[in-house]
Structure formats: structure tokens, C-alpha cells
Amino acid sequence: MKWPYLALIYVLLILAPLGFSWSLGWPPRSFNQELASGLGMLAFSIILVEFLLSGRFRFISSGLGMDVTMRVHQLMARTALGFALIHPLLYQGTPSGGRRPWDETNQLTISTDFSTLVSGIGAYLFLFILVASAIARKSLDYKYETWRLLHGLGALVIACLLLHHTVYAGRYGGHPLLTYLWLALTSIAVGTLLYVYLVRPLRQRKRQWRVTSVSRLTPKQWELRVVPDGHNGLNFEAGQFAWLNVGHSVFSLHENPFSISSAPAEGPEVSFMIKELGDFTCGLRQIAPQTTAYLDAPHGNLSISHRTEKGIVLIAGGVGIAPMLSIVRQVRLSGTQYELKLIYGNRVEEQIAFRQELSKEETVFVLSEPPEDWSGETGLIDGHLLDRNLSSEQFESWLFVLCGPPAMMDTVEDHLIERGTASHRILSERFDYD
Ligand SMILES: Cc1cc2nc3c(=O)[nH]c(=O)nc-3n(C[C@H](O)[C@H](O)[C@H](O)COP(=O)(O)OP(=O)(O)OC[C@H]3O[C@@H](n4cnc5c(N)ncnc54)[C@H](O)[C@@H]3O)c2cc1C
CATH class of the missing domain: 1.20.120 (Four Helix Bundle (Hemerythrin (Met), subunit A))
Structure with a gap:
């Protein structure tokens, strides 16, 4: 609504x-x-x-x-x-x-x-x-x-x-x-x-899911894949998220919100990119294939459906890349004519996930602690970095989708407004509400 x-x-x-x-x-x-x-x-x-x-x-x-x-x-x-x-x-x-x-x-x-x-x-x-x-x-x-x-x-x-x-x-x-x-x-x-x-x-009990794989992407980030068990899966839009319950009773309070990183166009299997943080996320390696999962989804409005802008700038910090992956994959698979530009920041090089896949897009990789031979952008994703990498046409007419640490989101949102980006062309998702 x-x-x-x-x-x-x-x-x-x-x-x-x-x-x-x-x-x-x-x-x-x-x-x-x-x-x-x-x-x-x-x-x-x-x-x-x-x-x-x-x-x-x-x-x-x-x-x-x-x-x-x-x-x-x-x-x-x-x-x-x-x-x-x-x-x-x-x-x-x-x-x-x-x-x-x-x-x-x-x-x-x-x-x-x-x-x-x-x-x-x-x-x-x-x-x-x-x-x-x-x-x-x-x-x-x-x-x-x-x-x-x-x-x-x-x-x-x-x-x-x-x-x-x-x-x-x-x-x-x-x-x-x-x-x-x-x-x-x-x-x-x-x-x-x-x-x-x-x-x-x-x-949800009638629409169970099964874990198909849990694989390590980077030292502290994992990919968890689930497949529908006897039903036709989820009707979602790229960029949305799910409440995920893995291995607990359907009535359990052990459910966590995660952005879906696969694209709707990929088929019924759904994937999540998850960073280790606390109880559930640090125990991912112990989850065996075939474990039962429940999804309460889709939620959220980080969606590019029905957008009429000619291009999209996706700005992600760390695991904030998860919903962007879904959007990039969906645009690629569905053949939608959006121009895409991705700005993806991490602290160190080992934290970059899906590097090869994302290099196919126009991606600006940013590291705040780069190695000596690093040829990408350095520092934090801030106003100066955006000015170096975006044109005034992009600021003024493209759609911006943001997900990352709160400090990055605040800086980027303020800068976009300063550069004339209308607020209805800024979509953002925070992984933390405090
Ligand atoms: C909309 C949304 C999308 C997210 N997408 C991703 C993603 O794609 N990848 C990713 O790695 N992380 C994502 N997160 C963050 C992720 O939900 C937390 O890192 C995870 O729940 C931590 O759980 P834990 O048991 O490991 O840690 P805990 O120590 O239990 O929790 C650490 C912190 O995570 C948050 N959290 C934990 N459980 C819940 C819950 N049930 N509901 C809301 N917040 C909770 C709280 O702020 C809590 O203080 C997302 C968060 C939100 C709100």
C-alpha cells in the first residue's frame, strides 16, 4: 500500500x-x-x-x-x-x-x-x-x-x-x-x-524449505541456499528480504532477517549472503544440507520494479552487497534495459565477495585498507568518492539503491541530496535499526 x-x-x-x-x-x-x-x-x-x-x-x-x-x-x-x-x-x-x-x-x-x-x-x-x-x-x-x-x-x-x-x-x-x-x-x-x-x-509449516548448501565466500561471509520442499517457492522482487528460520520449530523465535541475494529469474532456489555476527550467523558452518528451513517472505521495498529511470547506481558496503546481487542478477537475467553502476566498499581485499561475477558490471571496488598493488578506489565511500565516479546526469536522473553500514548510508544520503538527487530516487535498506 x-x-x-x-x-x-x-x-x-x-x-x-x-x-x-x-x-x-x-x-x-x-x-x-x-x-x-x-x-x-x-x-x-x-x-x-x-x-x-x-x-x-x-x-x-x-x-x-x-x-x-x-x-x-x-x-x-x-x-x-x-x-x-x-x-x-x-x-x-x-x-x-x-x-x-x-x-x-x-x-x-x-x-x-x-x-x-x-x-x-x-x-x-x-x-x-x-x-x-x-x-x-x-x-x-x-x-x-x-x-x-x-x-x-x-x-x-x-x-x-x-x-x-x-x-x-x-x-x-x-x-x-x-x-x-x-x-x-x-x-x-x-x-x-x-x-x-x-x-x-x-x-509456513505447509511450505517448508530444505538447505541445499552452505559455502564460505570470504573469511567471515557465507552463502546459504535453500530450495522449496514440495511447493513452487517464493514470489519476490529482487532486493527484498526474508525472515529465515533454519533448523528450529516453525514456532521458534529463532528467525533472522536476511536479504535474498539470488534473483527471482534464477528459479525456485533462493540464496542468502550472510556475515558472521552472533549466535546464528557464527554457527552457519554447522548447518547440514537437507536441514528444514522456513521463510517468512517477501518483505521490504528495496525494489526496482516499475522504476522508469534509465540507470541505477547501487552503493553497497560489506554484506550490504546481498540485495544488490539480487538486483544485478535480475537485471542481467531478465534482459531489462537498465544501465547499472555498482560502488562496492570493503575494508580489505579478502572481504570482496563475488568479485569475478561483479567485474562483469561497471563496478567500482573500494577498499579502506588496500594492499600496495591495489588499482581500485581507496578510502571510504563518501562525497568525494561519489563525485569522482558519478556524473551530474547520474546524480540528477538515475535511481540510487543503498545498503551498508549506518555511517556510510548517512554520508551518501546527505551527499545525494546535496547533489540534487530527489529523495524518491533514493532507496535504502539498513541491516540495523538502533
Ligand atoms: C532487513 C534486514 C536485512 C538484512 N540482511 C542481511 C543480509 O543479507 N546479510 C547479513 O549478513 N545480514 C543481514 N541482516 C542483519 C542480520 O539480520 C543480523 O546480522 C543477524 O540477524 C544476526 O543474528 P545472530 O543470531 O547471528 O546475531 P545476534 O547476536 O543474535 O544479533 C546481532 C544483532 O543482529 C540483529 N538481529 C538479530 N536477530 C534479529 C532479528 N530476529 N530481527 C531483527 N534483527 C535481528 C540485532 O540488531 C542484534 O543485536 C539484515 C538485517 C535486516 C534488518
Whole structure:
């Protein structure tokens, strides 16, 4: 789905409870009290929509791209936390106590009932811990899978606590119309977890894959190939990625995202280029052929389909070459008339993967620590290097596809904008969202 529609749906979803509350036409309270209610409702609806922005829904991530989806997820979680922190402070000075018979719309008092407040306080604390632990994830000594499980469970607990707090303590949440709306939104949020962790795996169980080979490409980079087992494989576009689960139960949290490095035109076998980093990637050599694998794919919007530019500049750092391989191979095999230029950076010569294959394209190999007899480009992929290798026509009218370390991506994106490349002609994928 295109991003303007997604943005519209997002705004409508998070504003719906506010709109319905306003439509009740209840007598207003002081500005601070109404603001407190409004911020509380906004925080809750933002949190519920966060479940959809987890990066696991194709209709979102293929429209926005994974990078933007995860950035929005992170930014909105922090916004919700900010609103939630202000929410109780604005009630200061408001008379409190139980519901009064002559005050049917709770205009004069706020609830101080212990059970309704405790769910709010609990959600407040959990939300703070959830956001703080996500921000500090890398410095916490957790396995990624453990963190992911705790993050999902934490979000679920917060949603349930907030539902209770909003319906029983909120001025508007107690009205049947709003109660049903909050129930519906919370059910959708919880349903997304059930879908990702139960329904989708059940479907994947019927579409198993088998490992055909695991081979070393460079000292720390591997190629893993999988073939469909009894089905016709994957319908994907060059540049997209898959969540890959190898050798674990289909319900396991042990699945990692990897760009597909083979081209759709190559046939049903799919390959990945993987760099050693942690638990899974450092254990690749132990994976035996015929091991069962599951693919949740395709995801991401790093795709050149339907692009009308005459040429494409692919800029990759290290293992960021993986999606570029898929694109280069697809262009070659499908005979599409794109002009291609690849800029591929590594630290040392031994890290260059598929050197012979890529030399067939117009490729600029870049090394930051070159050997003495190196005749290619040297240093980092930065503005000077781009200016040396690209023409103003390329900056102004070609498509740019970027994947690599964050520092390289930031430098290149800034430089392209400076050189007049329109942002809709820059596609990028980051392998890390922190
Ligand atoms: C869209 C995307 C495409 C990617 N494509 C490639 C590729 O083609 N080749 C390649 O070598 N690497 C790729 N990566 C990075 C790759 O996913 C991680 O290097 C890998 O998951 C590390 O797993 P591990 O168990 O070895 O290490 P761990 O020590 O478990 O994880 C190291 C880091 O990898 C990331 N990571 C681990 N598991 C997950 C997960 N399930 N979901 C999201 N992030 C995770 C986290 O930032 C974590 O801190 C890609 C990442 C993303 C987001």
C-alpha cells in the first residue's frame, strides 16, 4: 500500500477514540483535564497501533520500507511515553473521589478507586521500562530472541492494563461506544501477535524449505541456499528480504532477517549472503544440507520494479552487497534495459565477495585498507568518492539503491541530496535499526 494511504489510516486510527469521545457532546471540563484525557487516549491508541508497526506486516513494510517502518515505531513509542508521562500530572488539583449521582459524566471529579488507578500506574511503569529497554537493547546482556519475547509480552501486558484503566478510570472510556471501540482496537493489537506467532507459522509449516548448501565466500561471509520442499517457492522482487528460520520449530523465535541475494529469474532456489555476527550467523558452518528451513517472505521495498529511470547506481558496503546481487542478477537475467553502476566498499581485499561475477558490471571496488598493488578506489565511500565516479546526469536522473553500514548510508544520503538527487530516487535498506 502506498505511504500516503498508510499515513491517512494511521492518523484515523490514533484519532478515532478522541473523535468518538468528542462526539458524545459531554460538558467540557477545565482545559488541563480535557488535555489530560486527550493525551491519555492518544498514548493508548498509539501504543495499540505500534503492534501493527512491528515490521512483520508486508502491506506496511513494502509501502514504507522496513527502515521507515521501524523509525516510525521507535518515534511513536517515545511520543506515547511522553504523553503518558504528562497525562496524570495534568489532573493535579482536580477533586477526586468516587462517582457522584449528580455528576453522570464525571465532569466534577476523577476516579481514585485503587483498582482502576493501579492498572494505570502499572502500565505507566511497564511502558517506561519497555521503551528504555528498547533504547538500551544493545547494552543489555540479553540474547536478541529473549529481548524480542520480553518486548512482545511487555507490550501485551501494557495493552491489557491500559484497556482496564481507560474503561474503568477514564471519563470517556466507560461509555459503551468507547468501551467497544477500545475493545476492538485492543483485540486487533493482540490479534497481530497471534497472527505473527501462531497463524503465520501454521501456514509456513505447509511450505517448508530444505538447505541445499552452505559455502564460505570470504573469511567471515557465507552463502546459504535453500530450495522449496514440495511447493513452487517464493514470489519476490529482487532486493527484498526474508525472515529465515533454519533448523528450529516453525514456532521458534529463532528467525533472522536476511536479504535474498539470488534473483527471482534464477528459479525456485533462493540464496542468502550472510556475515558472521552472533549466535546464528557464527554457527552457519554447522548447518547440514537437507536441514528444514522456513521463510517468512517477501518483505521490504528495496525494489526496482516499475522504476522508469534509465540507470541505477547501487552503493553497497560489506554484506550490504546481498540485495544488490539480487538486483544485478535480475537485471542481467531478465534482459531489462537498465544501465547499472555498482560502488562496492570493503575494508580489505579478502572481504570482496563475488568479485569475478561483479567485474562483469561497471563496478567500482573500494577498499579502506588496500594492499600496495591495489588499482581500485581507496578510502571510504563518501562525497568525494561519489563525485569522482558519478556524473551530474547520474546524480540528477538515475535511481540510487543503498545498503551498508549506518555511517556510510548517512554520508551518501546527505551527499545525494546535496547533489540534487530527489529523495524518491533514493532507496535504502539498513541491516540495523538502533
Ligand atoms: C532487513 C534486514 C536485512 C538484512 N540482511 C542481511 C543480509 O543479507 N546479510 C547479513 O549478513 N545480514 C543481514 N541482516 C542483519 C542480520 O539480520 C543480523 O546480522 C543477524 O540477524 C544476526 O543474528 P545472530 O543470531 O547471528 O546475531 P545476534 O547476536 O543474535 O544479533 C546481532 C544483532 O543482529 C540483529 N538481529 C538479530 N536477530 C534479529 C532479528 N530476529 N530481527 C531483527 N534483527 C535481528 C540485532 O540488531 C542484534 O543485536 C539484515 C538485517 C535486516 C534488518
